[in-house]
Amino acid sequence: MPISETNSGKKVWQLRDRNQTLIRYFGYLVTVAVFMWCWKQISDSTTWYFVWDAPRIAADIGSRAMPPKWDYISELWVPIWDTLNIATLGTILALVMAVPVAFLAASNTTPSKLFVRPIALIIIVSTRSINSLIWALLLVSIIGPGVAAGLMAIAIRSIGFCAKLLYEAIEEIDTKQIEAISATGASRWQVMVYGIVPQIMPAFAGISVFRWDINIRESTVLGLVGAGGIGLQLQSSLNVLAWPQVALILLVILVAVVLGEWVSAKVRGAII
Amino acid sequence: MSDVTLDMRLGTKWRKPHFVKNPALRWGLIIGALVYLVLAVSSIEVNWARVSEGLIRGWNFIIAFASPDFTSRGTDIQEGLIESVIMTITSTIVGIAISIPIGLGAARNIAPLPIYMICRGIVALSRALNEIIVAILMVAIFGFGPLAGFITLSFATIGFLAKLMAEDIEDMDRVQAEAIRSTGSSWLQWIDYGVLPQVLPRLVGLSMYRLDINFRESAVLGLVGAGGIGATLNTAFDRYEFDTAAAILLIIIVTVMCLEYLSGIIRRKVQ
Amino acid sequence: MLQIEKLTKRYPTGDLALNAVDLEIPKGQVIALIGPSGAGKSTLIRCLNRLVEPTSGKVTLKGQDITALGARGLRAARRKMGMIFQEYALVERLTVMENVLSGRLGYVGFWRSLFRKYPQSDVDEAFRLLDRVGLLAMADKRADELSGGQRQRVGIARALIQNPDLLLVDEPTASLDPKTSRQIMRLICELCEERELAAIINIHDVALAKMFVQRVIGLKLGELQFDGKPDELTADVLTTIYGEEDWEATIEKVDDEDLDEAVV
Numbered sequence: 001m002p003i004s005e006t007n008s009g010k011k012v013w014q015l016r017d018r019n020q021t022l023i024r025y026f027g028y029l030v031t032v033a034v035f036m037w038c039w040k041q042i043s044d045s046t047t048w049y050f051v052w053d054a055p056r057i058a059a060d061i062g063s064r065a066m067p068p069k070w071d072y073i074s075e076l077w078v079p080i081w082d083t084l085n086i087a088t089l090g091t092i093l094a095l096v097m098a099v100p101v102a103f104l105a106a107s108n109t110t111p112s113k114l115f116v117r118p119i120a121l122i123i124i125v126s127t128r129s130i131n132s133l134i135w136a137l138l139l140v141s142i143i144g145p146g147v148a149a150g151l152m153a154i155a156i157r158s159i160g161f162c163a164k165l166l167y168e169a170i171e172e173i174d175t176k177q178i179e180a181i182s183a184t185g186a187s188r189w190q191v192m193v194y195g196i197v198p199q200i201m202p203a204f205a206g207i208s209v210f211r212w213d214i215n216i217r218e219s220t221v222l223g224l225v226g227a228g229g230i231g232l233q234l235q236s237s238l239n240v241l242a243w244p245q246v247a248l249i250l251l252v253i254l255v256a257v258v259l260g261e262w263v264s265a266k267v268r269g270a271i272i
Numbered sequence: 273m274s275d276v277t278l279d280m281r282l283g284t285k286w287r288k289p290h291f292v293k294n295p296a297l298r299w300g301l302i303i304g305a306l307v308y309l310v311l312a313v314s315s316i317e318v319n320w321a322r323v324s325e326g327l328i329r330g331w332n333f334i335i336a337f338a339s340p341d342f343t344s345r346g347t348d349i350q351e352g353l354i355e356s357v358i359m360t361i362t363s364t365i366v367g368i369a370i371s372i373p374i375g376l377g378a379a380r381n382i383a384p385l386p387i388y389m390i391c392r393g394i395v396a397l398s399r400a401l402n403e404i405i406v407a408i409l410m411v412a413i414f415g416f417g418p419l420a421g422f423i424t425l426s427f428a429t430i431g432f433l434a435k436l437m438a439e440d441i442e443d444m445d446r447v448q449a450e451a452i453r454s455t456g457s458s459w460l461q462w463i464d465y466g467v468l469p470q471v472l473p474r475l476v477g478l479s480m481y482r483l484d485i486n487f488r489e490s491a492v493l494g495l496v497g498a499g500g501i502g503a504t505l506n507t508a509f510d511r512y513e514f515d516t517a518a519a520i521l522l523i524i525i526v527t528v529m530c531l532e533y534l535s536g537i538i539r540r541k542v543q
Numbered sequence: 544m545l546q547i548e549k550l551t552k553r554y555p556t557g558d559l560a561l562n563a564v565d566l567e568i569p570k571g572q573v574i575a576l577i578g579p580s581g582a583g584k585s586t587l588i589r590c591l592n593r594l595v596e597p598t599s600g601k602v603t604l605k606g607q608d609i610t611a612l613g614a615r616g617l618r619a620a621r622r623k624m625g626m627i628f629q630e631y632a633l634v635e636r637l638t639v640m641e642n643v644l645s646g647r648l649g650y651v652g653f654w655r656s657l658f659r660k661y662p663q664s665d666v667d668e669a670f671r672l673l674d675r676v677g678l679l680a681m682a683d684k685r686a687d688e689l690s691g692g693q694r695q696r697v698g699i700a701r702a703l704i705q706n707p708d709l710l711l712v713d714e715p716t717a718s719l720d721p722k723t724s725r726q727i728m729r730l731i732c733e734l735c736e737e738r739e740l741a742a743i744i745n746i747h748d749v750a751l752a753k754m755f756v757q758r759v760i761g762l763k764l765g766e767l768q769f770d771g772k773p774d775e776l777t778a779d780v781l782t783t784i785y786g787e788e789d790w791e792a793t794i795e796k797v798d799d800e801d802l803d804e805a806v807v
Binding site: 035039041042043045046050051085088125130133138147151220221224225250254257 | 313316401414491506
């Protein structure tokens with residue numbers, strides 16, 4: 001226990017000794033310095049006149065956006081349907097691809113730790129470190145604007161996410177159950193179906209619903225880069241500064257997100 | 273104890289019991305799902321001519337990954353990247369600082385009801401609004417540049433961290449907290465000694481995770497003018513400069529991998 | 544029927560779990576394998592059906608050299624060795640019936656097992672076994688809804704539906720209370736008698752072992768220390784196997800009638 005002596009020779013208890021304290025303060029100092037430097041960079045590239053003016057602008061936009069243009073909703077039904085499809089079909093497509101990747105990536109099911117596993121891990125890392133909006137950007141420039149590009153973007157982005165969670169679940173399964181099934185003389189595939197699949201089913205269901213919920217959120221903005229869904233309307237309304245329409249679209253998105261979260265919570269409760 | 277006898281079951285077929293017991297509901301769900309799938313798939317229009325033309329471009333893009341071009345737009349990439357990193361660091365620090373009080377306030381077992389409602393409201397709002405949408409609004413209000421991105425990411429960090437922290441506090445060990453309270457501590461002392469030590473290790477791990485997310489997000493905020501490398505990326509795609517785009521994507525992937533590796537080490541150290 | 548010759552297992556860590564074990568078991572004999580933790584009991588059992596690959600030595604079941612088999616041959620050989628586990632090792636999220644039928648996996652093809660289309664003879668046999676272990680009414684319950692004793696009965700039914708020549712039983716009672724332990728041991732021994740099955744029961748509880756089996760094998764640090772009738776298991780023998788301790792209470796004949804009015 002670190003104890004130091006005061007000038008009068010009295011012993012005083014301290015939580016840390018002098019070196020630890022110094023290192024700690026040095027850490028704080030570095031953090032503050034880095035933060036201040038970063039802040040300076042941001043500040044330099046900001047037009048502060050606009051910022052001071054921000055409350056007025058915000059109030060101005062707010063007053064123009066209210067009330068939302070309710071009858072615009074008739075033009076939103078198709079984009080809403082598209083958004084739902086992008087999220088749902090994208091999730092399904094992603095799961096179809098994520099399952100094999102997960103089995104190849106899990107260290108206890110991969111056919112080869114040296115060759116196959118690294119490839120599967122690279123697929124996982126590269127698909128999940130790139131935002132779905134960037135994937136959409138890329139796909140729009142490859143296959144053209146539309147729902148298909150958005151769907152593919154959501155699917156690709158979700159592969160890594162789902163496969164990562166799934167392969168972690170596979171690595172955590174109870175090996176005794178596998179042993180028991182192998183001991184009956186079951187083949188490799190039978191062990192898979194009887195020993196592994198039942199054990200990861202709850203995780204799989206949870207991951208699917210979880211990702212679907214996230215995909216609902218993400219698919220609402222894909223339209224900004226031309227990949228279909230309600231984001232297209234948002235983009236065109238923003239371009240013409242039609243704030244009442246923007247307000248309605250944001251409201252619709254909010255409702256969709258809340259509904260998505262509610263549905264996924266219900267489904268998760270029913271399955272697990 | 274059984275009302276089923278062996279003779280009744282011998283020779284009868286056995287089928288796995290269905291997951292959904294009620295047959296009407298089961299078939300309803302199956303048919304509903306099929307109808308939805310057919311409708312959904314048929315409503316997707318694909319312009320095959322455009323796709324086949326695009327496939328060549330897609331192939332070029334894959335080729336570009338083999339020879340990414342870091343140099344011809346080198347300064348743009350560098351500036352965008354630095355801006356992304358700056359936004360990531362500042363927004364994570366500010367986000368954590370604000371999340372702690374809000375997380376405490378959003379935990380039902382330590383906060384009074386009015387404060388709880390306000391903090392939960394902030395968390396719910398932050399989680400419901402997509403970063404891009406917040407960024408659009410922030411750009412409209414504060415003008416183009418990294419400030420809008422910084423505010424967006426800070427706001428998103430609050431929703432993420434405060435929610436998880438509040439859940440942690442609600443699940444914490446009551447006995448430890450009660451023991452501190454029983455020493456006659458003040459509210460702040462109680463939080464400092466009874467509550468925070470229980471949730472801080474996980475909070476550190478989550479903060480690292482959020483740093484990682486913030487970096488990934490900062491790469492797209494540029495698409496709507498909120499600063500960072502996204503703007504450079506957008507330009508590259510618009511001009512079909514796939515080799516530059518590939519370079520940027522590679523930088524993002526490598527950075528995210530490094531951050532993940534780093535956060536893994538830190539999390540293991542703390543927990 | 545089962546011959547074990549010079550069976551040796553050395554783990555990659557360098558630990559010698561089995562050191563040249565020789566053993567022969569005739570048809571229909573139930574033996575108990577006792578010994579302290581780490582003596583290699585589990586390893587021995589798992590080397591027989593090669594869940595653990597033996598380092599050297601030979602295992603012969605009904606004249607067939609198990610240690611020389613390829614993957615396909617091993618699958619066929621495993622069908623003839625039913626295994627019962629300490630913590631039941633049921634597939635928790637499948638029903639009781641599926642767990643029992645999983646004992647037939649070595650006999651049915653992949654697609655049949657995937658769609659749960661087992662031959663009617665297998666289904667009937669599963670019902671018969673469930674009735675025999677007293678769980679017919681539970682057939683469609685999920686395995687994780689059962690109590691410990693019930694799960695172990697499902698485990699027994701799964702091993703028996705393989706129609707084995709030999710039962711490998713790994714600590715069948717270690718997770719059960721004393722009364723259920725006896726019921727399970729009695730059930731295993733009765734079934735072995737009915738079907739003339741040989742069995743190797745790996746067990747911690749010496750008193751329980753002596754109550755039910757005809758022959759006891761003592762294992763210590765991977766080597767055979769004792770092979771004889773339960774009566775020959777004296778305090779001295781137990782001391783050589785386990786080390787110094789007061790063994791009087793263990794060797795005393797336990798009267799098992801007062802403990803259970805078994806429903807078995």
